[in-house]
Amino acid sequence: MEIEFQGLYDKATVFMAVRLANKPTRRNAFIRIGLAILFIAIYIAYFISVASEESLSSFEIIRSGRHLITLPVIAYFLFQPAISSYQSATNLWKNPTMQKPLAGAISGQGVAYISPTKGRREVAWESFAKKQVAENLIVLLTADGVLSIFPRHFFKSDDDWKRVKQWVDFKVVEAS
Numbered sequence: 001m002e003i004e005f006q007g008l009y010d011k012a013t014v015f016m017a018v019r020l021a022n023k024p025t026r027r028n029a030f031i032r033i034g035l036a037i038l039f040i041a042i043y044i045a046y047f048i049s050v051a052s053e054e055s056l057s058s059f060e061i062i063r064s065g066r067h068l069i070t071l072p073v074i075a076y077f078l079f080q081p082a083i084s085s086y087q088s089a090t091n092l093w094k095n096p097t098m099q100k101p102l103a104g105a106i107s108g109q110g111v112a113y114i115s116p117t118k119g120r121r122e123v124a125w126e127s128f129a130k131k132q133v134a135e136n137l138i139v140l141l142t143a144d145g146v147l148s149i150f151p152r153h154f155f156k157s158d159d160d161w162k163r164v165k166q167w168v169d170f171k172v173v174e175a176s
Contacts (some may be wrong), residue, residue: 019086129143132176136153
């Protein structure tokens with residue numbers, strides 16, 4: 001049994017899909033946030049110790065102010081997943097193939113893309129290394145970085161959508 005899909009991407013869907021695909025794991029997010037909090041706490045403690053000194057020379061003020069330059073580096077470290085997702089989505093959206101209609105079929109064996117110029121290209125479920133399933137969007141990513149985006153509006157009925165979500169849940173085993 002094959003479930004056919006067909007549709008055209010919109011910019012918001014592409015940006016959301018790339019954000020989902022690049023979403024860091026919970027562990028990674030906690031490490032990023034924890035390290036940022038740790039460094040900010042060290043800075044605060046340093047500035048409190050410098051400010052509590054009785055006489056501050058201009059050299060000490062400049063030296064402590066120089067440490068503020070690293071705050072944007074910490075901010076970039078913290079927000080890097082969102083920044084890279086935005087850049088990737090922008091580059092992907094600029095690709096002319098994203099503006100063209102996409103058609104194909106999904107079955108128990110995998111995903112088949114049908115193109116009038118390239119014919120039928122199939123991707124087995126085993127090729128997908130990562131999945132993200134949202135309410136109206138399925139994002140699949142292969143180990144070599146090929147992104148497959150399936151919005152809800154690509155499918156004809158709710159039953160087709162539910163069946164595809166079930167296949168994705170059961171067939172895509174995420175790499176650890």
